[in-house]
Amino acid sequence: MARYIGKRIIYMVITLALIATFTFFLMKILPGSPIASADKLSPEQRAVVEARYGLDDPLPVQYFNYMFGLVQGDLGISINQFKGADVTDVILSRMGPSAQIGFQGMLLGTVLGILLGMIAALRQNTWIDYSSTVVAIIGISIPSFVFASMLQYSLGLKLGWFPVALWKDGFMSSVLPSIALAMFPLATAARFIRTEMIEVLGSDYITLAKAKGASGSEIAFKHAFRNALIPLITVLGPMAVGILTGSLVVEQIFAIPGIGEQFVKSIMVSDFSIIMGTTIFFSVFLILVILIVDIMYGIIDPRIRLSGGKS
Amino acid sequence: MKNSKLFWLLGLVLVLSIFLAACGGGDDTSNETETPEETDTDAPAEGENAEGNTGEPDAEQVLNLVEGAEIPSMDSAIAEDSVAFNILNNVNEGLFRLNEENVAIPALAEAEPEVSEDGLTYTFKLRDANWSDGTPITAQDFEFAWKRALDPEVGSPYGPYMMAGTIKGATEVSEGADPSELGVVAEDEKTLVVTLERPTPYFMSLMAFGTFYPQNEAFVTEKGDDYASNSDNLLYNGPFMLTNWDGTGLTWSMEKNPEYWDAETVQLETINVDVVKETSTALNLYQSGEKDRAGLSGEFAMQYADDPEVVKELEPTLFYLKFNQERNGEETPLANENIRKAISMSFNKQDLVDVVLANGSLPANYLVPTEFTFSEDGADFREINGDLTGFDAEQAKEFWATGLEEIGQTEVTLELLGGDSELAGKMDAYLKEQMETNLEGLTVNLKAVPFGVRLELDEAQDYDMQNSGWGPDYQDPMTFIDLFVTGASHNLMSYSNEEFDSLVEQAKGELAQDPAARWEAMAEAERILIEEDAAIAPIYQRATMALQKPYVQNIISHPFGGDYSYKWAFISGKE
Numbered sequence: 001m002a003r004y005i006g007k008r009i010i011y012m013v014i015t016l017a018l019i020a021t022f023t024f025f026l027m028k029i030l031p032g033s034p035i036a037s038a039d040k041l042s043p044e045q046r047a048v049v050e051a052r053y054g055l056d057d058p059l060p061v062q063y064f065n066y067m068f069g070l071v072q073g074d075l076g077i078s079i080n081q082f083k084g085a086d087v088t089d090v091i092l093s094r095m096g097p098s099a100q101i102g103f104q105g106m107l108l109g110t111v112l113g114i115l116l117g118m119i120a121a122l123r124q125n126t127w128i129d130y131s132s133t134v135v136a137i138i139g140i141s142i143p144s145f146v147f148a149s150m151l152q153y154s155l156g157l158k159l160g161w162f163p164v165a166l167w168k169d170g171f172m173s174s175v176l177p178s179i180a181l182a183m184f185p186l187a188t189a190a191r192f193i194r195t196e197m198i199e200v201l202g203s204d205y206i207t208l209a210k211a212k213g214a215s216g217s218e219i220a221f222k223h224a225f226r227n228a229l230i231p232l233i234t235v236l237g238p239m240a241v242g243i244l245t246g247s248l249v250v251e252q253i254f255a256i257p258g259i260g261e262q263f264v265k266s267i268m269v270s271d272f273s274i275i276m277g278t279t280i281f282f283s284v285f286l287i288l289v290i291l292i293v294d295i296m297y298g299i300i301d302p303r304i305r306l307s308g309g310k311s
Numbered sequence: 312m313k314n315s316k317l318f319w320l321l322g323l324v325l326v327l328s329i330f331l332a333a334c335g336g337g338d339d340t341s342n343e344t345e346t347p348e349e350t351d352t353d354a355p356a357e358g359e360n361a362e363g364n365t366g367e368p369d370a371e372q373v374l375n376l377v378e379g380a381e382i383p384s385m386d387s388a389i390a391e392d393s394v395a396f397n398i399l400n401n402v403n404e405g406l407f408r409l410n411e412e413n414v415a416i417p418a419l420a421e422a423e424p425e426v427s428e429d430g431l432t433y434t435f436k437l438r439d440a441n442w443s444d445g446t447p448i449t450a451q452d453f454e455f456a457w458k459r460a461l462d463p464e465v466g467s468p469y470g471p472y473m474m475a476g477t478i479k480g481a482t483e484v485s486e487g488a489d490p491s492e493l494g495v496v497a498e499d500e501k502t503l504v505v506t507l508e509r510p511t512p513y514f515m516s517l518m519a520f521g522t523f524y525p526q527n528e529a530f531v532t533e534k535g536d537d538y539a540s541n542s543d544n545l546l547y548n549g550p551f552m553l554t555n556w557d558g559t560g561l562t563w564s565m566e567k568n569p570e571y572w573d574a575e576t577v578q579l580e581t582i583n584v585d586v587v588k589e590t591s592t593a594l595n596l597y598q599s600g601e602k603d604r605a606g607l608s609g610e611f612a613m614q615y616a617d618d619p620e621v622v623k624e625l626e627p628t629l630f631y632l633k634f635n636q637e638r639n640g641e642e643t644p645l646a647n648e649n650i651r652k653a654i655s656m657s658f659n660k661q662d663l664v665d666v667v668l669a670n671g672s673l674p675a676n677y678l679v680p681t682e683f684t685f686s687e688d689g690a691d692f693r694e695i696n697g698d699l700t701g702f703d704a705e706q707a708k709e710f711w712a713t714g715l716e717e718i719g720q721t722e723v724t725l726e727l728l729g730g731d732s733e734l735a736g737k738m739d740a741y742l743k744e745q746m747e748t749n750l751e752g753l754t755v756n757l758k759a760v761p762f763g764v765r766l767e768l769d770e771a772q773d774y775d776m777q778n779s780g781w782g783p784d785y786q787d788p789m790t791f792i793d794l795f796v797t798g799a800s801h802n803l804m805s806y807s808n809e810e811f812d813s814l815v816e817q818a819k820g821e822l823a824q825d826p827a828a829r830w831e832a833m834a835e836a837e838r839i840l841i842e843e844d845a846a847i848a849p850i851y852q853r854a855t856m857a858l859q860k861p862y863v864q865n866i867i868s869h870p871f872g873g874d875y876s877y878k879w880a881f882i883s884g885k886e
Contacts, residue, residue, distance in 0.1 A: 032763020037391045037468045045471045052466025083384035090559045157595045164595045255587040257561040
């Protein structure tokens with residue numbers, strides 16, 4: 001197991017280096033200058049500002065400077081979003097709210113999704129099943145920003161149950177954004193659990209369990225549920241991606257000081273160092289999620305062998 | 312079983328009700344991608360004061376605002392965006408400040424400066440005033456801040472931009488020369504002597520601009536890299552002090568500054584600001600009563616046009632079509648004067664502002680905005696020229712026929728370069744439709760690109776027509792006029808007219824000390840540019856709309872520098 005994890009970490013570092021390289025060059029192709037008032041400055045004046053942020057070096061030099069800094073954990077300084085601020089500080093200061101709504105959204109979505117999926121499977125082809133499918137389709141097909149706006153308008157402004165926006169009332173402020181983010185994992189989990197449960201419920205050992213006189217709930221939870229969970233773990237990775245991309249707009253709509261909101265802005269103003277730093281941060285997060293998913297596999301189902309592992 | 316059915320039914324109803332409630336309100340989530348130039352429309356806009364209700368100020372003086380973007384930097388030497396300049400205008404002060412009538416009046420300067428005969432040397436006497444930590448503000452603070460803004464190490468964009476060509480030696484110092492060559496000397500603690508490159512009639516209004524604010528050397532040096540990194544690492548000398556700003560956050564406050572020399576004028580105790588980038592969110596916060604103002608950008612302007620709480624504000628920002636006369640080394644059809652004239656008369660601007668923009672913008676038949684610059688006796692610069700080229704479909708057809716004959720073609724295809732926001736798209740589509748209808752044989756191809764790309768294409772002069780805009784950098788018609796002199800960095804369309812150039816030269820040189828003649832020269836230059844040469848075709852002067860609670864009084868909006876002053880604002884009748 002330890003060897004397996006070690007190997008995975010090496011792959012992770014390689015992946016990250018590739019991501020950083022691609023992002024770096026893609027970003028340099030982006031049109032537009034990170035200097036906000038570029039249209040007003042003379043070429044000489046612009047050169048002075050570019051020199052200040054090392055943007056005047058040849059591209060390969062900039063690249064190696066950046067990668068060298070990255071290895072030492074230095075993500076550089078912001079060029080225009082927060083002029084001169086350390087990118088690491090910017091990301092750290094924005095991490096809390098994102099982590100909170102992301103985690104709550106994921107938890108809420110998966111738990112509700114599992115419940116919905118299970119009930120649908122156990123009551124297959126009844127109206128309960130159909131309405132759960134409708135909910136799942138709505139969750140998948142309505143983008144989270146539409147959902148976020150609806151929640152804000154209805155539960156926030158009209159009913160006044162939760163704050164309309166802003167990050168000022170602790171947990172209450174996080175409820176609506178978390179629900180908005182939960183829709184995607186909810187729908188995904190519901191669909192997967194339903195399909196898997198139906199398949200498992202039709203298998204021989206369930207028939208055997210029934211024949212032996214096991215009760216309905218015992219079959220559902222003890223036998224069917226655990227086996228149906230495994231495929232769900234596979235989609236945890238994509239679900240995390242969904243939460244992450246969802247957070248870009250959901251944070252903006254609820255005016256939450258999170259990373260996603262700040263990432264969007266950094267791209268709009270071409271703040272190279274912030275774009276790089278945030279991309280790398282997101283990548284690390286996703287790669288870690290995938291690693292955890294793979295490790296969880298082994299724990300939940302010992303039959304799935306990790307290469308080289310003899311657990 | 313019965314219960315579970317009920318439960319699901321309930322759930323379904325709840326989900327549906329969310330949809331219905333949201334749709335019923337006509338709620339809209341536009342993901343606006345505004346050009347940087349347009350972002351300030353989200354700012355906690357302005358104040359044509361709400362009418363009536365000019366009663367006594369309330370006991371509680373708290374104003375709640377939204378802002379459209381974060382603060383990139385509170386260092387006055389580095390600031391280059393509307394958010395920072397707006398806050399700087401309220402928490403700091405320069406030698407001069409724009410008053411409620413938008414006239415620059417002495418602020419930290421005790422009185423109008425002494426100006427030498429040749430108009431090149433200004434001697435300012437400072438009033439007794441303190442920084443928020445109690446240290447006196449000295450002339451050295453100005454000298455230090457201005458030199459810092461020119462230091463290549465600091466890398467300020469606006470320092471060189473505002474000072475080069477105006478203050479003696481600024482260009483050289485910004486390129487690395489010895490800072491002592493700069494024409495700024497603190498003769499003693501209260502005397503600042505500034506030497507200019509050339510007489511600058513609008514120099515006082517420049518003194519109200521953020522880049523020219525003072526900085527306390529001891530404080531800046533002590534803080535080092537941390538200077539201006541959050542609200543504690545700054546000193547204030549204006550009506551308010553910035554508080555609760557962590558440097559990267561979406562929230563901050565401004566508290567009344569007890570050390571401010573004119574503190575008795577200031578009525579607001581606290582201004583709470585939150586960054587809200589979505590217009591729809593800002594409107595929801597406004598309607599829930601958490602915020603006192605919300606900007607109405609894009610299609611929201613039309614939606615709320617009849618709301619009694621709407622306030623309109625005319626901005627000195629002008630939008631116009633640039634006609635590129637030479638693309639990739641070859642003359643375009645736009646090199647022909649009659650073709651240009653035809654196009655500039657071919658579209659109905661009134662309909663454009665009424666129907667497409669619907670935000671109170673004015674159709675513009677001019678370059679220098681109205682309600683922007685005033686002579687000493689208060690006359691608007693616009694009164695000299697009035698309207699120049701306007702919409703006239705019949706005349707446009709005549710010019711078009713002549714023009715086509717002159718270039719020997721019957722059909723012309725032109726590209727119209729514009730922004731990629733929804734509003735820009737609608738506007739350009741309207742222009743295309745108008746031009747093609749009124750000018751037979753003209754085909755207009757629209758090209759919508761992000762702001763950064765448009766700048767690059769502009770620089771490469773790789774376009775035919777471009778929907779472009781400009782906001783002022785100082786309070787003088789020249790900030791618009793000299794964009795189009797031969798070889799100017801904004802010209803980029805191969806327009807060149809000797810007479811125009813010489814008029815601009817005169818206004819900058821020998822006429823600098825004769826305000827009336829100078830204005831005449833600039834007005835004549837404007838007339839040549841638009842009426843005679845049709846080098847550009849003005850489209851509209853932008854206005855913005857905002858919702859503002861009726862109890863908010865006296866927020867003053869400014870045509871340049873910081874967008875708003877809260878110094879005179881107060882809350883009356885909220886309870």
